[in-house]
Amino acid sequence: MQMVHSKPFGTYSNDDVIFLLKDISEKMYETSTMDKEELIQSGKHYSEMLPMEFEPSEEYKNFFLASLHAYKEKIAGAVQIIAEQILRQKGKKTLLVSLARAGTPIGILVKRYIFAKYQISLPHYSISIIRGRGIDENAIRYLSMNYPDYDFQFIDGWTGKGAIKLELDKSIHKINHNDQTNISDSLAVLADPGxxxxxxxxxxDFLIPNACLNATVSGLISRTVLNRELLNKHDFHGAKFYQELYEHDVSNYYVDEISKQFDSILGQEISPSKMAEPNWKGLREVHTIQKRFKIEDMNLIKPGVGETTRVLLRRLPWKILVRDIMDKNVSHILLLANERKVPIEEYQEMSYSCCGIIKQVK
Structure with missing residues (x-):
C-alpha cells in the first residue's frame, strides 16, 4: 500500500489535514466541458478524467466573497452543531475523515472548532470517494492500520440526492465484511436537504460558499481520479495539484474567515438536539422529478443549492427548478441562470430550494 507522500501536496497545513491521495499532476490532462459531457453521457466514467480548471474570473471571485460574507456566521453555527454531535457520539478517539474535495474545508473547520473549544486535536485526513466506484479502500485500510482504536467519522459539505451517502454505506459495508472490521459509516454534513x-x-438548503469555486477553495487539489492507466491497485486514488493557480488560492482564507466566527460562539451552551433519522426524502423527490420531466438518467438531476450552483458554473445546464423565486437562498441561482440564459421553472413539490438539470447531449 502506498505511503503518505512527504512532499507538499495542496496548500493546507498538515496541522489542518493530510490528503491520502496520489499526486498525478504530471500525468493528468483536462477535458473541455462539452467533451466531458459527451464522454460521460456516452459511458466513460467521470472519475477517469478531469474538467478544465481556470483562473477564476473577477465575477466568480466576487460572488464567492459575497457568499462567504453572507453565510460565514451561519456556517460557523452549523460547524458547531456537527462538531459537538461528533464529540458527543464518538468521544475523544475520533478519526475525522473528510471526503475530498467538498468535505475537506468542513473537516478542517470541525477539527479547529473542537481544538478551540476542548483543546482536543483530532486527527484529520481527506480521502477520495467516487460515485459508482466507491471509497478508496487503500486509504481506509491505511487509516485502520494506523488508528486501530479510533472511531471513524466521515465528513462532507452537503447532501444532494444522497448518492455519496449510498456509495459510502455500500463501500464501508463491503470493507467491514471482507476485513472483519467494524468501521462506522456515519456521515456529518453542514447542510442535509436530502x-x-x-x-x-x-x-x-442554503449555499455553502466552497460550492462556488473549484480547486482554488479546496487546497488547489483537483477532483479525485480513479484511472487505471495512471494508478495501480496499491495506489490511493489520484488528484492533481494546481500549483499554477497559487496566486488565486483562497482555501486558507476561507477556513480562516469562518474560524474567526468561533470566538463569539465558543461560550454558548449547546443543548445537543437529537438528530432525526435519515428518511431519504430527497431521493424520492428526485425520482418524481425524473418521471415528470422524462429524464432518462437520474445522474443528470442535481438537487440542492450547492449542486445547482455547480451545474451552472461547471456543467451544461438544461433547466433550473426553483421552489420559491423569492427565497434569498436562490438569488445567486437566478442571477447565474439568467446570465447563462438557462430556463428557470418554479417547481414547489420539493424540499430543496432548487434543482439543476444537466442537458442531455447524446
Whole structure:
C-alpha cells in the first residue's frame, strides 16, 4: 500500500489535514466541458478524467466573497452543531475523515472548532470517494492500520440526492465484511436537504460558499481520479495539484474567515438536539422529478443549492427548478441562470430550494 507522500501536496497545513491521495499532476490532462459531457453521457466514467480548471474570473471571485460574507456566521453555527454531535457520539478517539474535495474545508473547520473549544486535536485526513466506484479502500485500510482504536467519522459539505451517502454505506459495508472490521459509516454534513446524513448542522438548503469555486477553495487539489492507466491497485486514488493557480488560492482564507466566527460562539451552551433519522426524502423527490420531466438518467438531476450552483458554473445546464423565486437562498441561482440564459421553472413539490438539470447531449 502506498505511503503518505512527504512532499507538499495542496496548500493546507498538515496541522489542518493530510490528503491520502496520489499526486498525478504530471500525468493528468483536462477535458473541455462539452467533451466531458459527451464522454460521460456516452459511458466513460467521470472519475477517469478531469474538467478544465481556470483562473477564476473577477465575477466568480466576487460572488464567492459575497457568499462567504453572507453565510460565514451561519456556517460557523452549523460547524458547531456537527462538531459537538461528533464529540458527543464518538468521544475523544475520533478519526475525522473528510471526503475530498467538498468535505475537506468542513473537516478542517470541525477539527479547529473542537481544538478551540476542548483543546482536543483530532486527527484529520481527506480521502477520495467516487460515485459508482466507491471509497478508496487503500486509504481506509491505511487509516485502520494506523488508528486501530479510533472511531471513524466521515465528513462532507452537503447532501444532494444522497448518492455519496449510498456509495459510502455500500463501500464501508463491503470493507467491514471482507476485513472483519467494524468501521462506522456515519456521515456529518453542514447542510442535509436530502435527509440522508447521520449528523447535520441544518436541513435547510442554503449555499455553502466552497460550492462556488473549484480547486482554488479546496487546497488547489483537483477532483479525485480513479484511472487505471495512471494508478495501480496499491495506489490511493489520484488528484492533481494546481500549483499554477497559487496566486488565486483562497482555501486558507476561507477556513480562516469562518474560524474567526468561533470566538463569539465558543461560550454558548449547546443543548445537543437529537438528530432525526435519515428518511431519504430527497431521493424520492428526485425520482418524481425524473418521471415528470422524462429524464432518462437520474445522474443528470442535481438537487440542492450547492449542486445547482455547480451545474451552472461547471456543467451544461438544461433547466433550473426553483421552489420559491423569492427565497434569498436562490438569488445567486437566478442571477447565474439568467446570465447563462438557462430556463428557470418554479417547481414547489420539493424540499430543496432548487434543482439543476444537466442537458442531455447524446
Amino acid at each position: 435527509h440522508c446524513a447521520n449528523i447535520y448542522g441544518t436541513r435547510e
